[in-house]
């Protein structure tokens with residue numbers, strides 16, 4: 074069967090949720106081969122840019138008023154407040170990519186992930202967990218970008234998110250990075266192989282060939 078995109082098959086929407094500091098970025102880098110064809114959705118946020126971050130690449134860094142205008146205009150697929158800042162996924166680029174048959178990856182916290190699942194029930198929900206809360210705390214501190222109060226609030230959010238992990242389709246524990254990347258590659262391959270994704274046009278083309 075011809076499985077190339079372009080016969081009307083929509084892209085897959087992958088959602089990564091996991092505490093800040095859990096290593097979602099490192100995992101993406103380690104599985105870059107599998108993610109090469111997956112478009113990373115750049116979120117908007119009101120959070121201050123960290124020195125290593127680039128506007129338009131890591132996030133679209135916005136003033137709160139601009140973010141609120143986007144909410145009012147209904148431009149977000151989802152949005153949520155996290156430890157004092159607003160974060161949201163601009164809907165238009167995601168919809169355009171999926172319609173063109175491209176797979177898309179969102180990296181968002183729990184409230185946003187639930188909103189996505191409510192409106193896109195076919196989204197593939199992947200929870201990234203730390204090996205332990207002590208290790209998560211060590212990683213958050215090691216990053217050296219947050220105040221003690223913010224670290225505590227981020228740890229509290231992490232505990233809440235872990236309580237919700239059974240809402241997700243897959244769990245990846247980011248302990249040994251290469252093993253976590255291997256699991257992620259397997260998840261992507263399995264999801265692409267799901268039979269229900271095949272559309273009528275592909276079957277018709279196959280039968281006519």
Ligand code: 5GP
Pocket residue numbers: 090091092093094116117120151152153155160161162180181182183184185186
């Ligand atoms: P950070 O400030 O560490 O970059 O991100 C804080 C949290 O916000 C992380 O859990 C991250 O996944 C989440 N986040 C990033 N972008 C979005 C977004 O567009 N929507 C939602 N709901 N959460 C996001």
